[in-house]
Amino acid sequence: MSDDLNHSEPHMAQKGPYELEVQEGRPYLWCACGHAETQPFCNGTHRATSFLPLVHHAEKTETVYFCGCKRTKTPPFCDGTHNSL
Numbered sequence: 001m002s003d004d005l006n007h008s009e010p011h012m013a014q015k016g017p018y019e020l021e022v023q024e025g026r027p028y029l030w031c032a033c034g035h036a037e038t039q040p041f042c043n044g045t046h047r048a049t050s051f052l053p054l055v056h057h058a059e060k061t062e063t064v065y066f067c068g069c070k071r072t073k074t075p076p077f078c079d080g081t082h083n084s085l
């Protein structure tokens with residue numbers, strides 16, 4: 001495990017949300033560790049960390065804002081916490 005992955009805090013992928021349209025009925029695996037190169041989605045990099053991804057099942061087709069700072073209190077969505085970082 002590299003030192004960069006060995007932290008109790010998630011990595012900040014970006015200081016702001018990812019605006020994306022999700023499709024009704026589809027699952028989305030949100031990256032919680034912040035290290036995935038496929039932001040805001042998981043690519044398995046968390047296996048070297050203590051974090052686990054979170055599944056969001058879209059109930060309707062709509063635009064959502066996935067948290068990029070990985071410090072939201074309402075994962076997987078942005079709650080504005082990034083504004084105080």
Ligand code: FES
Nearest residue numbers: 016068069078081
């Ligand atoms: S991007 Fe994380 S709270 Fe907004």
